[in-house]
Amino acid sequence: MNEERVPDSQEAAPSAVHVMRRYLTVNARYNSTLAAAILCSLLTSALLSIMTQCFHLTIDHFGAVGTVMNKQTVILLLSLGLFVPSQYLQQYLGLKYSELCDRSMRDMTFATVSRIDKQTLDAQRIGDLLSRANSDLAQINGSLQNYFSVRLPQQIIGIAALIASLIISWQLTLFSLAIVPAIMLLQAIVSAPLTRFAQQWQQAAGESLSIANNLMGGFEVAKAYNMGNVLRRRYDAAVDRAAESGIHANRATILLSPLGQLLVFIPQMIICGFGVYLASIDRITSGGVMSVVILSVFIGNPIGDFGAVLSSFRTARGCAARVFELWDMPPEPEGGTERKPEGDHIVFNRVSFAYPGKPPVIEDLSFSVQRGERIALVGASGSGKSTAIKLLMALYRKQGGDISLFGHAIEDWSIDGLRACISYVGQDTYLFAGSIWDNVALGNRSATDAEIQAAIQAALLSDIDVNREIGERGLRLSGGQRQRVAIARAMLKDAPLLLLDEPTSALDTQSEALVSEALQRLMQGRTAIVIAHRLSALRHIDRIVCLQDGRAAESGTHERLMSMQGVYYRLYRSQEADYHEIGD
Template sequence: MTVACRGSAVHVDGHHPLRSVLRLLRAHRARVVGAVLVFPVKDSPQWLMPVVTAHVIDIVVDGGPLRDLGVWAAVAFVALLQNYWTHVLYTKLFMGAVRQIGADLRNALTARLQSLSIGFHSRTSSSIVQTKVVRDVENIELALQQVTHPVLAQTTVVTGAIVMTALSVPQFLPVYALTIPLAVVLRWGLARRSRQRNEDFRRNVEHFASRVGEMATLLPITRAHGLEATAQARIAEGAEGVRTSGYELDVLNGRFQSLSWVVLQLLSVSCLVIGAWAAVTGRVGITPGEVVQLSAYFGLITGGVTQVLMVLPVGQKGLESVRSVAEVLTEPDLEENAGKAVVASVGGALRFEHVGFRYPDAPEPALLDVDLDVRPGETVAFVGPSGSGKSTMLNLALGFLRPTDGRLLLDGVDAATLDLRTYRRHVSVVPQESVLFEGSIRENVTYGLHDVPDERVRQALVDANAAEIVDDLPDGWHTVVGERGARLSGGQRQRIAIARALVRDPRVLLLDEATSALDSESEALVRDALARLMRGRTTLVVAHRLSTIRGADRIVVLDHGRVVEVGDHDALVAAGGRYARLEHAQRT
């Protein structure tokens, strides 16, 4: 799945994570190629210093000349000093690409999450989504940062060592080749077991994040019922799962790293002994300095391979995070809007034409053959017992759900042919419990809008009966409301939400139990504000409290997904049917 993101494209395949990483790097090839070209110059002291050391030793053994000593000292100084500037340049180039890849991934995930259906978000914990956007992208950045450097360093050292050894003592080249099969065997041994351990650890972390989010949401209920011990036990169970899977992964990585180090160090010591034996016996004509050079090169090679193998667990974690990110970027449950007609204006007419809807895996349909015509500017209320289909009607009207039978017409046009994102710009929703983000009151009221005049914001607050809230605060509408509006009461949050709807001047308004959670005084203020908000707008209302919908133009009574009665309050009460029984039950 390819996701457009700020002029670039992010393509991630969970089945081929390494290929996906290479594709991400290729998207920033100019910086990456520049970094790769700079790296051998930056790291030249790694392979050059053994040559300098060998010549200095031979000069000492031979007793001069001192002029050559000065030449090799100058070579060493230049090689070391240039490392500062080239290393800074390499960091700017490569880490610039890595950080941009991280930003591209986060932007692509955000864009994808905004395109996925409400069904996906209802079945996926927000804590898991947060973990993917924050932790998994960070793991990918760390893997690129920590794995690439030793791989490039080892490539530089091996190349320099092979070239210099081929020029001086070519007989020792086969000894270097022993490191390659050893590294491949060790890498294969890790990969065979590491993927499953990394996946188990990631799943446990996501499960734990979900429980932490659940704990934070339920904290007031937990404390109110004295269930602190129960909440702690649930978190402890999740933490134990993370501990166990993390410990098993750590032990596997520890065994692999220790085995890699021991095997390669034994090989390094063997190279030193073989070089010394060759020099002493005269089997190969090499000088004492060349023995030191060979030993140093082999130490660098084995050390480099060891370093690469040591960071492979980080790379494995990064690849697992690529798979995790791919789960979102390739999730097929999209709200399809691309290529559909843009809605420039909305009149407010809605037509449910023999609409039916069944949730996935549900034994019974949520709605069945609903035929309803809502006229522009009309207020239509939906009532009925829990599970009768009221909220499903609102979600269909908002385009969050698509009919599985029949069709929904918006101003006479089939909703399936429209880009519903553009339709929703003319719609406002006031839910049962309005959520505010952590910002000022003004920022919450004008959320998503630009250059809104102060007079318009003030009028929206007045019409929402929220002006007094602002006037009583020391910083007025610049007061920060706290996370989810925690510094305001439920009634105050609801009135701010109504002001947010008013400032948009919507043509269609959806009210979902907008007053059910309020006390009597707050309810009166909110109902008065809603009356102003509903004036002249097509309004769909879901309510359990029938007293709040007496003034609706029509009331639709639902039962088991079917429309059983339609009419205004007086007519339905006079009919003595389902609505009349509900109304009587609430009065008594």
Template structure:
């Protein structure tokens, strides 16, 4: 049986630890000040009226004096206490957002490939900001409303017991209606936040793909798609507003009924001579301490439910399991590995809820050799890279690195030994210097410059006005394709890992850029074991060994000349590319 998770509210409160004194001081102030104000005003009214009718000037002056002292005390304490309270809430929000960011960073690749990045952005920004309200003023405002109603009801009891009976009877109804309305409002709030995430995802798609949008005249398509998502957000927002409105209206109606009933009872008791005129006015003022909370409770409750709906979305992500290995010990039977840098033995793999995409994969990569993966698109070559990088675990069989099962390494240890150059190199917004330094963050400037020179990147970098401080833009859009490739190669050179995984991408480059990139790649591969995904077979003619992957299987293997002699799939692909050149 799985352990039941704590409520979102309790989990949010855990982020307050270390700041409890400031938080509770502010919460106590918020909760008590309204009740104190209502009692003070009611007492003052009673004393003023009764003192005036009795002609007691001394009592009148004393009453005003004490009231002023009380009000000034409450007002003077407010700024300092509320600053401490707000600071505690902001620190808790900071910790929550940082935890969510760290957790998203450590989620497995399967999560990131199945979840739009716009959704993660929405949860880190909109949802966290909304969830903050659940530990901000709303819960203490609700407590304040309850305390105020309780204290004023007790004070009414000192005036006449019948006020208490009436107040208790009339306050049961809003408690029941608010409890009934809470879950639908919270569910509607989560739906609104999810719709906002979808809206953000569509906006991000359009902005990132703007060149394609323009080139294919897709402006109207994206306009319509965004308008449709926007309309759905509006519809869900209306549903939430409708539920909130009904709840607020019912509380206002019950509040008006309470005020009228209390006023009628006070008039009746005055006519019977059971209370004084001052007590009637005090009861009227105290009635506000019941009716105002009844009016405000609905809106405050709605705000709290909206915040908890957002918190539910935050904790849904925090409850996702992080990337981890099912660790194994070193196995005794590794006779087939025999000194290979990389070995895959009878490996099979399937993505979640899909058929096998790799079946019975057996391959070896000798230290210092260059081994290529060739074959038609969708055959499973990129999936092999994902397994070696630890993005996914094999369903069957075993992968080895340096004679050890991959899972005997920690993920950090595994990836420290691999340099990866993807087909479409990703550059982060920032400078060229920073993007190269990601290969080894503790590298010296001299090492970074040396890596750039080896990657044939130094010359073009120095020709830029800002040199290494040039901003590359989002995804490196300020650089050409060949320049991005060379910066990515410099990053891999700087890492200086023994195993290189290279997803070849020279087919989209002009001849000059291709020459520079190929020259840089030759330097990168020197002294390293290289496994390369080849999209143009002419680039792997001198590879030490080639595996041909199709339909998730290795269908052919050998050197370039051996595969041509086989007169199989490799030869057909090679000749087709020669004819197309």
């Protein structure tokens, strides 16, 4: 097996402004909560300014008359009493906004994934999609949540503190902040590579998750072909790339911390030293110096956090490219407006279809099905049987010709209306975690318990405890049991069109007999299109359509097609020869 190629380039990261704008747009319904948090931050800022001014005047008044009890002291105490609940509300509303945004973005991501076009999904690695929907999204949420709940209020309060400090002494304030631009520039330089490192880390993490997903999903195959070492080497290589990017990112982040501390510590030292000098020449009072020292703490918080803000935004930008790409994947078309059958026929008229970058798998395919008729699509592998089924379910869209279903062109159907008319049982039955009862009930969410029980009995599942947990993908059930659960689910849906894609091909003889009996009950009174690999299993089919190279080469009953001695005849004889050879 070839080693997984390391991507040569990364998706261009969106700008910080674009990330912020999209974040606010996606969470627009919570903007009122954000506005309330900002208003509380402004109120806190105003109270801080009042408190500082009153403190300034109180200290100066105490130096003049020797008492602190005056009007300014009363206002100071009242402001302090309001400051605590105001800051509480500011932080509570900020955190509430962050949690609501997190929920909203996760809901949006899941909804986006559930609507992705099947052809687009086919080109993606499932592990990488899971990484985008979990790890990458968590990084964006973590970065921006912290900003809106903590750092944005600090910045608002810091601006108010800066204004108040400038009013008290603009010379002392500006002199103390003179060193700040140089250190902030240094922080920006140090944090610049973080976007690239974060993106590389997430890319490698997605690759490692995809490899782990391959191991768990194909566990038996991996064991049978001794693929453990190969997959481990691939996984180790991806983890090594993630670790290398993480080390580089952490090195830059760690260096930002002492730089941030300098941004707080140096201005306070300057205030104390230069403030004493200004006080000695009567350019500022002692109360003014103390007030500027207090305000410097609130000014220093956002300045000291400048590096952390840069780091979080760089990380968010690196992850946002992958999440936004996921959000922007094309959804499947919603279709037209028709929702109910009005005719009897299913018609393929000169239909053609090709998968991206490949030759046509269906070309000039024409056949029709009467309502209530049971037909089989047969043919060699790659002849287009399963693709025709997928076109009927609108998982893919034809590129030529016409398909009509129960009186409407397939383009005129709404996607929900079309699929409400279809029950599907495939070869690789997917069951969801839960019980057999839960999985059957998914066929019709409004069904009564009696209807669910009837479907379970009709599918010959009465001998199994239908309320026990069946595990992920139903792995605690046998193949035949999983197929019968899928049949019960289709029975409960009671759709007029039944699509069966080789539902018995992977079963042993005993299981096949049970499943075949359940299928016969399922097909009664319904239009059915069956894809069958075992041609001997088509005894109860009304008509057989034999496909060759994406076209309907022959059509008729088993006896008629055998008498023609054409494509179907050769296919049938080939299977019989294989069967007798295996039996010998």
